[in-house]
Amino acid sequence: MLEDGCRRMAINYDNFMIKPGEKTRCAQCPVRKLALFKGVALENLEWTQGYREHQFVIKPKRRLMEEGLPSRYAFTLFSGWAALYQTAATGERQIHRFALPGDFIGFRPNPAIPIHYSAQSLTEVTVCAFPVDRLDRILRERTDLSARMMDMNAQSMRLCQQYMLGIGRKSAKERLSFLFLELFHRAKSLAGLLEGTEENSIAFPISQEDMADAMGLTSVHVSRTLKELTDAGLLTVKNRRLTIHNEPDLAELAQFDKKLALIDHPLL
Amino acid sequence: MLEDGCRRMAINYDNFMIKPGEKTRCAQCPVRKLALFKGVALENLEWTQGYREHQFVIKPKRRLMEEGLPSRYAFTLFSGWAALYQTAATGERQIHRFALPGDFIGFRPNPAIPIHYSAQSLTEVTVCAFPVDRLDRILRERTDLSARMMDMNAQSMRLCQQYMLGIGRKSAKERLSFLFLELFHRAKSLAGLLEGTEENSIAFPISQEDMADAMGLTSVHVSRTLKELTDAGLLTVKNRRLTIHNEPDLAELAQFDKKLALIDHPLL
DNA sequence: CGCTGAGTTGATGACAATCAACTCGGGTGG
DNA sequence: CCACCCGAGTTGATTGTCATCAACTCAGCG
Missing domain, CATH: 1.10.10.10 (Winged helix-like DNA-binding domain superfamily/Winged helix DNA-binding domain)
Structure with a gap:
């Protein structure tokens, strides 16, 4: 199912461009109120910021993650558009979702399991990268974040099902x-x-x-x-x-x- | 989108048949280790049991919940098969998922928002009913349960996306x-x-x-x-x-x- | 015994895929 | 600056997969 001729190289995040200039501050972040950290009290944002590891700037048409491969990060899309998709044996793509600013990309409860979809930037994109191996602990400690995560999951689940209805019927x-x-x-x-x-x-x-x-x-x-x-x-x-x-x-x-x-x- | 000639009556759970005889005990439940309460320590199961409100037995081809309508309960499928689906304007169905024992049906983080899909029993079905207006609080209190819920969400998300890939491509x-x-x-x-x-x-x-x-x-x-x-x-x-x-x-x-x-x- | 719902089979047609040629606009390099 | 290239999109011709319509079988059941 996974061997398809093309070389499957793990994404090397070291090649990504770190956002030049100062990192944006979470407390002033316009995306925050849409994203995972919506509802996080201001006094906790220093903590959030410490947890965020990088801000990357990515050119159009680059892969952020690839199905079947491990990935160290999950991302909040800070600016730009991205597409999440899966590939069939014939090489055809099925896009599950277009990601817009505030969307969370690459979350999985168990970081050991490789992700099953790929992500590609459509425009130039800026993402905030969170190390996925610490996400689970954080979601356990912070019930406000896990509730927020469940909201976001429910949203994308609904959207996915609506796509299904359309494609099928x-x-x-x-x-x-x-x-x-x-x-x-x-x-x-x-x-x-x-x-x-x-x-x-x-x-x-x-x-x-x-x-x-x-x-x-x-x-x-x-x-x-x-x-x-x-x-x-x-x-x-x-x-x-x-x-x-x-x-x-x-x-x-x-x-x-x-x-x-x-x-x-x-x-x- | 919702007016389709058929009368849209809220599901009346009072018409559902209460499981005759004694309710099963959560501590001895064979389904538990697959379901939401997987991983809940034995000493907490009395608590679980108190939270569960009913066990219903439902005949084949009955609706458990209907898209667009409020629903007081979320269910763990205890036995039998069910289908979760959405209906297009033409009346055609798109089934999202077949539910098997252990599956959780009808979860939504915000109980005030009506559910967007319907559920129908395929066989005779037994469900454990949990009042949905208390679920959110419980998930906030019990990080083990919310972690488990996120696992189950991730599972059905993956499945949904795989269906999408199939239907589309x-x-x-x-x-x-x-x-x-x-x-x-x-x-x-x-x-x-x-x-x-x-x-x-x-x-x-x-x-x-x-x-x-x-x-x-x-x-x-x-x-x-x-x-x-x-x-x-x-x-x-x-x-x-x-x-x-x-x-x-x-x-x-x-x-x-x-x-x-x-x-x-x-x-x- | 006839009814009903599920499944089968055939004939036909529609919607979308495929193959192919072509346009257009925006780079890029000579 | 122009020629060329390239990717994206357009259009036409043809094919094919699946939908639709309809008739029929078959098993289960009151």
Whole structure:
């Protein structure tokens, strides 16, 4: 299942670029209120900061982690877009999730078990790296963090299941509409954290091939379907920018419920 | 998205049948070591037992919970098989997961948010019901339980993603092979807890329509594909029983890795 | 004995995959 | 500065996998 001709080298994090200049301070971090440390009291943030080991800056289209290989770190995405995916025997990708700032990448309760998916940067990306072999202990000590982690898990579980429903049971048009709305609203909910976000359009660094890999289609078919959606006046994707022209119709087509999509569980 | 002609009545748990005779005792429960309370020390089991509110016995093809509706309980499946699924606008189902004894059904960190999937019994089923509005507090108090819950989440996340890879990127034959091997090994790992488990065959109460709904196919196509797999001498499904005849070839076809499938994270 | 639900089989058709040629725009290097 | 290249996307022609529709079998059951 794992031998596929390509050399499978462990990711060497030493090659990653350390963020130049001073590390950002957790206490002032705009991402924090979305991320794992949401709800961590200010007086505890020095502690958080000590636990964070590095901030890396990663160029577009680089792998952050690779399925089947051990990985020393889990990451909070600080800026940029990434894709999490798995590879079939034929080499085809299935993208599980697009990660946006605040998302946690590579968490697993047992660090000894290799991770089963890969992660790739789509844009230039900055991540905060946490050594995974200490995560479990920290989650045991800090019930607020483990509750927060469970919230985030529940979120991505719901999203994963919604992707499944789409891939298994919906047409190409419905799937793509859903994808666009999902990413549109997630991006908009990040407000100032993603540059280029406007009233009805967002920066959108996703290629048609990525869309295809996320929705179980081919890039050729995405191209055609996208044309249909565009011709219907629902949206445009141009110059790495997604614009929604007719959200109500798009939402109906996609069977997308904004209210459910944007739940971010409050800390309990 | 929710109005679909069928009347959406909240599940009335008062109609459920209380397990006749004495409730099983958690301390002696054979399921416990697989379930949420795995690793809970014996001296704490009285406490566990007090938290469990009911044991219900449910006939085949009844709903345990329904998407979009509030639900007072989360369940540990004590015996039998169940299916967790979501419904598209057209009424088509996508099954996310088949639940086996020990599986936890209906957990969500925030009980106020309605659950987004439905659950249906496939066989007669016995469940232990835990009031969901107390779960969050308990998970905060007991870090061993929240760690265990995260393990179980990670498991079902992995499985969900593997289903996604199959539905999005694999042929009908590959998908079904995967499904059979996955269920076969999960059932076998439950050893004595599922009756009718033998060396290379298990009781298999899943209809072809269920298989179709899990793998993004139609029941007609499942029938044909199943015939191909049978004719190839790989397996047989007959009289609600699955028999694996040629596991190596089946595993290669399915791209199924037994080692990865059976990881149950040890308590950390 | 007929009813019912699950499964089978055949005929047909649709949606998406595949193969291939081509455009377009943005680098890069001569 | 221009030629060239490259990756991304577009478009057309064709194929194929799976869906759909429909008729039928078969076992279980009241």
